[in-house]
Amino acid sequence: MNPRTTGLLALVALLLGGFVYFYELEGESARQAALDEEKRIHPGLDAEDVVAVAFASQDGIDARFERREGRWWLVSPVEGEADRSALDAIAFALVHLPREGSVADADSPDQFGLGDAARVVRFELRGTGVGAKKGLRIGRTTPVGGHVYVARLGDDAVAYVEGYRLNALNRNLDDLRERGIFAFEVGDVRAFAVSWPAGESAVELELERDAQGDWQIRSPFEDRADPQTVRDLLSNLSFLRASGFIDRRDAAVEAAVEAMAIGFRLHLAEGEVPDRARIGGALGEHRVIEGPGDRLYTLEPERLEDFPRTVAAYRDKQISDFEIAEAGRLVLDLRRTAAVVSETEAATRVEVELAETGWSRIGAARPVDPDRISDLVRQLADLRAVDILADEMGENELSSLGLSPPRASIRVEGRGGSSVQEDGANVLAEVAIGRSDAERGVFVQRLGDPTVFVLPASVVEALPVSLEAFETDFSSSIEGAALEAETSEDAGVAADPLEGVEIQ
Structure with a gap:
């Protein structure tokens, strides 16, 4: 074969292979991404750009959440930190929600549960323009398939989506609030105090890390602290989670707060206002805990046992x-x-x-x-x-x-x-x-x-x-x-297989 012809055939094969790779293989992912984007109810949005969400929780409470400096906060009906993972999941669901299909020639939104009875979720994006405010109406389930009818706020086009994709919205208000009492890393604590009642008086121990990073008791006496006790206490505090929330102080709540079982004061850095908390008395089947910022929570009563209340427990043993x-x-x-x-x-x-x-x-x-x-x-x-x-x-x-x-x-x-x-x-x-x-x-x-x-x-x-x-x-x-040894020696002697057998 002519070398020139062979070279041309090789070039054609190379070009054809390149076409298959870049169009069929590499291009497939790009085409799929474009199709997925087209299916989204709110195309072109990013979950990180969602800065506010408002909707009625599963227990029927109208709530509004806002993102501030990377953290989610509940701003209505009460104020407090929100569960970051739960709100991130809601923001992701709103902007990435894909339609499974659309309803052609929808006469009235009411027949799909998208009229006055619809559940409305409003969300806002970074920016101040009209386009920064979005919304989703959620209607009833489809007759077959277990899908849910939805429509964008201000748009009568009806679509249906897989019901599980809306699960992030189906939570009670307390499940959307941050249950963690403290927000710190154990390694960031440089000093802390722990106190508890002892008869008619109170005991307070002050502990501090020394230059080598070892914990020392500084007051009311000086001694080496028990590193395992300190490590366990700080770890238990950092992972301490509320069983519920108290949004109104009354006489019963105040009495439970005053009946302190143990109190904590954490110093994270020089010049910072220390974080304070104290576990109080019983309120129903739970204990009251007053956390940083005077926020009130309820706590499972057995959690009190995670925190020693004897001086000896904190001393080096x-x-x-x-x-x-x-x-x-x-x-x-x-x-x-x-x-x-x-x-x-x-x-x-x-x-x-x-x-x-x-x-x-x-x-x-x-x-x-x-x-x-x-x-x-x-x-x-x-x-x-x-x-x-x-x-x-x-x-x-x-x-x-x-x-x-x-x-x-x-x-x-x-x-x-x-x-x-x-x-x-x-x-x-x-x-x-x-x-x-x-x-x-x-x-x-x-x-x-x-x-x-x-x-x-x-x-x-x-x-x-x-x-x-x-x-x-x-x-x-x-x-x-x-x-x-004797047994081993006996084991080394071969036994006569005919021993004890009478031969005739």
Whole structure:
């Protein structure tokens, strides 16, 4: 074939392929977009340009909403913030509503429910011209197909649309209002105060982030704050949602507000007016909450339990905290039993070290169970108390709690540490363990700290509270190991398949 002819054929094929790609494939999406635009009841509009909506809610209340600085607000019949996602959905439905078909030669809008009985939705767009105001009339459902008749405001042309596309409008007024009490990010809070009644007086704690970002109690005393309690409280506040709204103050409402159960004051930035809220007493089956701006809501009563109302709950209760991989040695001073001990009873020292083969006991015939020791280290790596019994106690009181002398003490050292180390440079944790109380838990101290903490009673099973407990729960069974070895040896001998069978 002539090379020139071949080149012309290749060029034709290339042009044909380009035509198919750009017209049939790329052009298809553009043609579909044009068809979709043509089907819209209000073509050429953008949901972001809708700045106001007015209609009767499903419970028959005439309401008007306006968009201000990116947020939706209810301006009538009462004022307050609106649910942004709900109003965005309404704006989208109004401007993107597609018709499924049109009614030709519609004699009267009344026969389609589009006359005086129609539900009217008015909305406004950015701008001040006549074209900035739009509207939609919603009539009855079609005889078949479950569609709904609609018409633009000021236009008698009747169309019908799929009914589900109007669901955003079918909500009660309270469901279109913002139920969130606060609007903040947990990381933006730099300080806060929490208060609650205590008898005839009140307790108020003031907390603040320090330069390292750690929470500290500043008033009425100074102490480290419990990071988990603070984190949970701020998170619960940020997600706190009302069960309902109170738009009128009367004597019953005021009495419930005054019966404060707990109050909050949040500082988000320097110079800002703090956000305030307080959960009050009961009003019917709910509690009243007065939020920022003195707005009133109702709250499910169980939500009160999300916010601690004891001083101890906000204080740091971390007994020990270290990375598990850093632990290389345990030094335990254990007394014989968990019963009451005297100062003259000597403690037995047990040392356990992490080797290449796992945890092993130093200088003892009976080995430890490496898995149980690993569990112990894991428990000590994040050991938290549930309560604080006292900041300081006398010797007699400590003795009654099994802490003077302690029934057990555990020191965790980092890899390469030494049990004779005095400066504590490689010590990861030191815990003194006292007696266990069935109702309260286990009494413990951080060595060198006079504060007496309470661990949950369930921790007793994970900690060696005496030498007896250590030997029973944390040591390997030599007899069991020997029996296993014996069984293994027997298993290695081949059995005679004819043993016990009488051959004739």
